Amino acid sequence: MTALGLLLDASVVLLLVALATRLLLTRHLFEAIVLFVSYGLTLSLAWVRLGAPNIALAEAALGAGVTGALFLNTYQRLAERIGDGAKSPLLEDDGSQDPPSWFKGLLGGGVILLGLGAGWALIGAGRRPAFLPHEIAARLPETGVQNPVTGVLLNFRGYDTLLEIAVLVAAMAGVWSLDRGSRRFGRARGEPDEDPVLHALTRFAVPVTVVTAVYLTWVGSTEPGGAFQAGSLLAGAGVLLTVAGILPPPTAASRPVRAMVAGGMAGFVLAGIAVLPLTGQFLHYPEGWAYPMILGIEALLTVSIAVVLVELFVDVPAVPEPDPALESIDPSGDPLGRALRGGEDS
Amino acid sequence: MNPVDLYMLAGIAITLIALYAALTRAHLFWKVLAINLMGTGIFLILLAAPSRRTPEIADPLPQAMVLTGIVVAVAATALALGIALRVIARSDLPFLPDGDEDDPDSPGSTGEASR
Amino acid sequence: MPIELTVTLVMEVVSGLLIVAGCLFFLAGTVGLLRFPDLYCRLHALTKADTLGLGLIVAGLVIRNPAWPARVQLVLIWMLALSAAATVCHLLARSSLAAGIEPIREPGGASAGVTPAGEGR
Structure with missing residues (x-):
């Protein structure tokens, strides 16, 4: 075996x-x-x-x-x-634009040396027993969940997860700001896709996916699963709905979409502040409240992550035609394009 | 050899191959791919290195970190692709413009001048 | 030999055979993907062989796994993969027909003729 x-x-x-x-x-x-x-x-x-x-x-x-x-x-x-x-x-x-071969050779040699060094260092790093996993296992009951990964993500290292959702929201804002004046993806723009097979699959798969996502969020406290996996599943359902033309692609202009994107982060921060008077520490859940709070935050995170992922998929900025398209973009509505063109407007 | 060591060595190899590709491929999409792969190589090291020390218990801390990293990598890749498409929309080429070249079509040079 | 042990043994063997058979279908599908001449033949090889292969493996695992929730989950996974594979196959074939890629009609015939773009629409 x-x-x-x-x-x-x-x-x-x-x-x-x-x-x-x-x-x-x-x-x-x-x-x-x-x-x-x-x-x-x-x-x-x-x-x-x-x-x-x-x-x-x-x-x-x-x-x-x-x-x-x-x-x-x-x-x-x-x-x-x-x-x-x-x-x-x-x-x-x-x-043709790649660097000259002497640079490649030099870099290749350097990279091989680095690899040998890293391999030697990591293999030779000894097997000093680690104490952290045992520490986490011993204090897991305090987190309110039984899945140690969820415990680390949402309790011991809650800050990291908060910053992670902040990165996601920031990337979303970045993609939105790049998207000015470009056309959007998806058949929903004009003709909905009339393909009956795709529609049948969507009707069958979307409810199953939603149920599975809810299950994954809930089961994340005891077994593998959680907001990130559930969010990506939901995002899959959202992409399917968009591609089949059943739902219009979400847009940055829509308030519900913005609310859902910001909801995970906002809920996380509010929960962190709400426990301040009780425990005196940001994100330090009071005793007995850890499980419901983690579940609530995870539910909000799931929705946020799903919407951000659908948006990122749908919203890859279109490539405008080289010159006429650049002319046609209104400079006042396209700050980035203006900056790229060297601020020619006055 | 311990199987976990295999994964750690693979992580080192992938990180370094990706580093090489990120620095030698001028094409922006391969740069994005390479940086994404560099991340996955680091994840392999991050997860394999501690489980050599405590094979009897899976360490949840690196697992949580890698999970976070995967989500951040997706968001960063999407943003990087968006920016790469913007460069293509401007110059019709998937390469970063030379900074010192005073070509009006080159986003880098004119952008610098105006700021 | 006690009857319980015999039943367990038979179930183990049957499940092992099913899983191995499933893997063989996957292998056949992959060979088809690599060897067949055009997109339509490859889709045919891939979706049919892989769907059956996955079904056999799921059957083998269902026999092997005593827990009912896990068994139901396995069958659900198979059904989802089944419908997704069928739909994706249909969409791929439809969009390449729409793009004007003609299937090969006779054995050893001319390579897939690509009509000028847009003609098929």
């Missing part, structure tokens, strides 16, 4: 390194994207083998699924811009 396990580990590791090398060195963008998705799925196998099912779930949904969809979406935009069959440096990198 251990020999079989070692064989499996060795093949997963070899596959990972081979996929990463190939996708980073290939000259064809489409090939790189397909390999990237395969890499993400192989990596989630690696997380399972390393005993981290929480991460495996997130990796499959976010690392492979959402990120891969983002790249494919971008690819589609570029392919549309170029037109059928035409060759372009956008999709086929000929390497």
Whole structure:
């Protein structure tokens, strides 16, 4: 059994390194994207083998699924811009802009040295027993949940998770501010997709997905699951609804969308402040309240994460046609475009 | 050899290959891909290194950190792709413009001048 | 040998056989993906073989797993994968037909003719 396990580990590791090398060195963008998705799925196998099912779930949904969809979406935009069959440096990198080979050689040598050094340091780092996992296990009952990862995320290291959702909201604001004046993705813009098969799948899959997401949020306190996995599942349902043209894509201008994006962070901060008079510390839940508070925050986070992910997918800025499009953008409505054009308006 | 060591070595290899690619590929999309992969390599090291020390109990702290990292990586990748598309919309090329070149079509140079 | 032990043994063997058979179907589907000449043949190989392969593996795991909630979850996963694979296959085939990619009609015939873009719409 251990020999079989070692064989499996060795093949997963070899596959990972081979996929990463190939996708980073290939000259064809489409090939790189397909390999990237395969890499993400192989990596989630690696997380399972390393005993981290929480991460495996997130990796499959976010690392492979959402990120891969983002790249494919971008690819589609570029392919549309170029037109059928035409060759372009956008999709086929000929390497003409790459640095000279002496630089590559030098860097390659440096990277190999760095790798040897890091390998030697980490393998030789001894096996001094760690105390932290035992400490966490011993104090887990105080967190109000039984899943240690959730306990760390929402209780011991609540600050980290708060900052994480802040990063997500900031990225959302960044993408929104890039999107001025560009057209949006999705068939909902004009003709809804009348495909009956897609509609049937959507009708069947969306309710199942919503139920599963609620279950994952709830089960996260005891077993693998939680807001991030549930949020990415919900986002999948949202993308399906948008692509099938059943729901219009959410827009930055819509107040409910903004409220849902900000809701997770706002709820988290408010919960942190609300416990101040009781415990005297930000995000220090009073005794007996930890579980309901964590569940409430997780529910808000799930919705926020789902909406942000759908938005990020739908909202990849379109590539305007080179010159006429730039002219047609109203400078007053497009501060970034104005800055890029060197502030030619007065 | 311990299987966990295998994953840690793979993490080192992937991080460094991705570092090499991020610095030698001029194409912006490969830069974004490379930085994303660099993150995953770091995650592998982050998770594998502590579980060598306590194989009997899974350490939840690095797991929580990696989980956070995956979500942040998605958001950062989306933003980076958006910015890359903006560069393409401006110059029609997927490359960063040379900063010192005084080409009116080059976003970097004119942007610097106006600020 | 006590009857209980015999039943357990038979179930183990049956489940092992089902899982191995499922893996073989996956292998066949992958070979088809790599060897078949055009998109439509590849879709045919991939979706059919993989759906059946996944079904066999799920059946093997259902026999092996004594917990009922886990069994129901496994079957649900199979049904979701089934409908998703069928839909994705249909969408891929439809959009490539719409893009003017003609399927190969005779064995060993000319390679997939690509009509000029937009003609199929």
